[in-house]
Amino acid sequence: MKAVLFYYSQSGQALRAAENICKGFDKTDVVCKEIVPLEHYPFPWSRREFFEVFPETRLGICPSGIAPLNLEDVKDADIVLIAAQSWFLSPSLPLLSFLCDENVKNFLRGREVVFVNVCRNMWLKTSEALKLRFKEIGAYFRGQIILQDASSNYVSAITIVRWLLHGKKKATKILPEAGVKEEELAAAARFGKVIETSLLSGNTATLQQELLKEGAIKYRPSILSLEKTAFPIFGRWAKFIRKKGGYKEPKRQFRVKLFYFYLLFVLFVLSPFAQLFFLLTRPLRKVKSNKLRDCNL
Numbered sequence: 122m123k124a125v126l127f128y129y130s131q132s133g134q135a136l137r138a139a140e141n142i143c144k145g146f147d148k149t150d151v152v153c154k155e156i157v158p159l160e161h162y163p164f165p166w167s168r169r170e171f172f173e174v175f176p177e178t179r180l181g182i183c184p185s186g187i188a189p190l191n192l193e194d195v196k197d198a199d200i201v202l203i204a205a206q207s208w209f210l211s212p213s214l215p216l217l218s219f220l221c222d223e224n225v226k227n228f229l230r231g232r233e234v235v236f237v238n239v240c241r242n243m244w245l246k247t248s249e250a251l252k253l254r255f256k257e258i259g260a261y262f263r264g265q266i267i268l269q270d271a272s273s274n275y276v277s278a279i280t281i282v283r284w285l286l287h288g289k290k291k292a293t294k295i296l297p298e299a300g301v302k303e304e305e306l307a308a309a310a311r312f313g314k315v316i317e318t319s320l321l322s323g324n325t326a327t328l329q330q331e332l333l334k335e336g337a338i339k340y341r342p343s344i345l346s347l348e349k350t351a352f353p354i355f356g357r358w359a360k361f362i363r364k365k366g367g368y369k370e371p372k373r374q375f376r377v378k379l380f381y382f383y384l385l386f387v388l389f390v391l392s393p394f395a396q397l398f399f400l401l402t403r404p405l406r407k408v409k410s411n412k413l414r415d416c417n418l
């Protein structure tokens with residue numbers, strides 16, 4: 122058996138997750154291919170660069186392509202793994218650029234795909250966007266593994282800002298380490314076993330159910346409820362900013378900055394109240410049916 126792994130990762134977190142998943146393969150050779158966007162995205166980010174990518178990411182507009190990928194040696198791959206991340210509740214721009222590449226689209230058509238999202242905690246809208254993309258491309262979205270920061274939404278918002286904007290990942294006296302825990306990345310090998318067993322049995326149609334049984338998605342309804350509320354609002358902000366110009370247009374800087382203040386307010390002031398409201402009204406919500414819909418493909 123043969124698998125091809127495409128990955129994009131700034132810190133190496135998504136790559137480590139995918140490599141561990143591949144360690145779970147016993148009878149499958151893995152060929153790794155890095156997604157290299159033509160536009161360089163810095164790490165750590167400056168605040169300006171970080172917010173500059175917001176409108177295009179949220180609206181799914183590719184500002185640039187990717188370096189050409191040689192796919193000759195993986196033509197005979199039995200399964201495709203893609204490891205990447207969410208940016209602004211959407212597929213990250215490098216992932217989006219990968220999926221917009223004609224060569225890649227031709228390669229993915231008719232193939233079975235497993236997506237590994239290694240993100241903070243808001244992955245749902247990325248998943249929905251990918252369902253649509255894969256359908257358009259003609260690829261079969263068979264599995265989805267979400268590895269997320271286990272801290273509370275409030276704490277992970279602080280630690281991710283320290284990490285992404287200041288390069289500080291390590292724990293302090295009061296804050297945990299940023300990102301997905303190393304133990305969790307290591308434990309991802311169990312998903313590789315599930316994927317391989319499913320491939321060997323020739324029944325990949327039920328792969329996602331098997332992955333879910335292994336805990337491939339930790340469903341956190343109060344956080345996802347925030348994501349669902351924020352998504353359309355982000356969309357309006359993105360359109361509002363783009364009225365002043367496209368990617369890197371200096372004229373839109375003022376609006377980008379306004380969005381930055383808005384996001385700070387939402388993350389650190391509004392969202393704890395919104396989560397509390399969710400918990401109080403939880404019995405009135407359709408958490409079970411939402412979970413079924415959100416976690417399946």
Ligand SMILES: Cc1cc2nc3c(=O)[nH]c(=O)nc-3n(C[C@H](O)[C@H](O)[C@H](O)COP(=O)(O)O)c2cc1C
Pocket residue numbers: 129130131132133134135136171174205206207208209210211239240241242243244285
């Ligand atoms: C511009 C940007 C926006 C992000 N937005 C989200 C988001 O909406 N949801 C989320 O869960 N994580 C978000 N993250 C965190 C990433 O998904 C990811 O965990 C982090 O960037 C580290 O990934 P990497 O080092 O593997 O590239 C964002 C990161 C960046 C750089």
